[in-house]
Amino acid sequence: MIHKLGYYKTTNWYTRKHLIDWLTCLGIFVTEQILTNFVINPYKRYEPDGSEFQLALYPLLDDIVPTWLLLTIGLLLPTCVFVSYYIYYRNSHDLHHALLGLFETFTFTMLFTDFLKITAGRYRPDYQSRLSTHNASIIRDGRLSFPSGHSSLSFSTMAFLSLYLCGKLKIFRKDGGAVWKVLVVLAPYAISSTIAISRTIDYHHDFSDILGGSFIGLAMGVFIYFMNFNSLFSKECSLPKNRIHPNYAKDILTSDGLLYPERDTYTSLSISSAY
Numbered sequence: 001m002i003h004k005l006g007y008y009k010t011t012n013w014y015t016r017k018h019l020i021d022w023l024t025c026l027g028i029f030v031t032e033q034i035l036t037n038f039v040i041n042p043y044k045r046y047e048p049d050g051s052e053f054q055l056a057l058y059p060l061l062d063d064i065v066p067t068w069l070l071l072t073i074g075l076l077l078p079t080c081v082f083v084s085y086y087i088y089y090r091n092s093h094d095l096h097h098a099l100l101g102l103f104e105t106f107t108f109t110m111l112f113t114d115f116l117k118i119t120a121g122r123y124r125p126d127y128q129s130r131l132s133t134h135n136a137s138i139i140r141d142g143r144l145s146f147p148s149g150h151s152s153l154s155f156s157t158m159a160f161l162s163l164y165l166c167g168k169l170k171i172f173r174k175d176g177g178a179v180w181k182v183l184v185v186l187a188p189y190a191i192s193s194t195i196a197i198s199r200t201i202d203y204h205h206d207f208s209d210i211l212g213g214s215f216i217g218l219a220m221g222v223f224i225y226f227m228n229f230n231s232l233f234s235k236e237c238s239l240p241k242n243r244i245h246p247n248y249a250k251d252i253l254t255s256d257g258l259l260y261p262e263r264d265t266y267t268s269l270s271i272s273s274a275y
Helices: 016-039 067-089 092-120 127-131 136-141 149-169 179-201 207-228
Strands: none
Touching: 016 092, 067 092, 067 149, 067 179, 092 149, 092 207, 127 136, 149 179, 149 207, 179 207
């Protein structure tokens, strides 16, 4: 059954530190975008002439997954899931931490990915074809192959979403291993894997670029999730962390794993194993 939250008393959870987190991430994102796009140039690698260039045969194709679609999938899809839970459970604490965590994941993934791209200055497989366009922006982008930004961003946001679903479905609890739950939490990885593979099909990346980006994305998604939510192996796995009352969930956790509103806290935002 689904334990729906009707009326509840809220515990204090919001502090000025959360506002600082939002502003810090926004500042990092804006600064990083300015530096990597307008100030710092990619590392200039040795560029062989003519037939000696091993990348000369790859054509310049349009993105199979354009940037706008990547951002829609990476940001809008998780947001829709978070908002859906909020509409059902009316827990602003959970919604805030989910959105903050997603923004943190996006910001730090972009930070690491873009600075590694600038530092490596690796040629894309279609770099030689880009030279014939005589377009400075297209040519510059051709020197930003490693790591794959599509891979890192899709894997980071989908990893965060997958872990969020793991917590809500109690996948790693003793009674949580139903096949349908596994399919639900693995679905985001199928999406990110498809996006990553598309980057080899349109010749914008090598497999090593994709592997590097995917590793960065997974690491960021996992790291940021556990900054904001409780352990997936604990009874309070479906609940966000609380900086004011760190043990608010454990203190009132009952033997059946539910948190009751009359005890001045939230109902567990989870789907039980009754299915």
